[in-house]
Amino acid sequence: MVALCVAIALVLLRVILALTVFKPRHPITNVDSIRLQNMSLGMDMFSMSVNVNFTLEVDVLVNNPNKLGFNYYNSSAQLNYRTQLIGEAPIPNGDILVEEIKGLNLTLTVMADRLVSNSKVTKDVALGSLPLNTLVRIFCQVNVLGFMKFYVASTSYQKFPISSSSRICTKEQSCPHSLQYSKRITK
Numbered sequence: 001m002v003a004l005c006v007a008i009a010l011v012l013l014r015v016i017l018a019l020t021v022f023k024p025r026h027p028i029t030n031v032d033s034i035r036l037q038n039m040s041l042g043m044d045m046f047s048m049s050v051n052v053n054f055t056l057e058v059d060v061l062v063n064n065p066n067k068l069g070f071n072y073y074n075s076s077a078q079l080n081y082r083t084q085l086i087g088e089a090p091i092p093n094g095d096i097l098v099e100e101i102k103g104l105n106l107t108l109t110v111m112a113d114r115l116v117s118n119s120k121v122t123k124d125v126a127l128g129s130l131p132l133n134t135l136v137r138i139f140c141q142v143n144v145l146g147f148m149k150f151y152v153a154s155t156s157y158q159k160f161p162i163s164s165s166s167r168i169c170t171k172e173q174s175c176p177h178s179l180q181y182s183k184r185i186t187k
Contacts, residue, residue, distance in 0.1 A: 024142040027140055031136060034056055056107070057107055060106060064096040070095065070142040072138050074093075130161060136155070
């Protein structure tokens with residue numbers, strides 16, 4: 001009888017800890033820096049065409065505020081011109097320890113054909129600025145006490161227009177961190 005009471009008390013304690021102290025918090029993602037590599041922007045006035053070619057190096061910081069480590073998987077960083085996807089880089093699967101801040105270095109190659117096919121590029125290059133933004137999505141799995149798995153997703157959005165005359169990237173912080181999580185109890 002005593003053993004049964006102790007077993008029930010331990011199970012209740014594990015559940016209470018899992019839902020309070022070890023409750024999963026979303027990872028905080030932030031685009032720390034964006035560096036332009038091999039950039040060339042040009043406009044041919046006679047044929048009304050735009051020549052675009054560049055590669056971006058993006059440093060992403062992922063902060064784990066959880067009391068437990070987590071694994072991240074199927075994550076990606078996207079580069080958009082206005083609302084059109086023009087570049088993408090997968091984030092390799094990995095793990096982040098308890099309360100760790102991990103830096104990820106990604107290389108985004110621009111799909112120039114998608115950018116040039118957009119009718120607004122000519123106008124933006126003529127005005128001297130390309131309005132770009134990055135979207136980073138991190139999907140995580142947090143194991144709580146070995147029997148509960150929580151799936152958490154974090155999204156970070158960052159605007160940064162590129163000046164075509166000075167080739168300077170100006171970062172505008174616009175990061176509404178969204179959180180989605182679901183709980184799966186495993187046996």
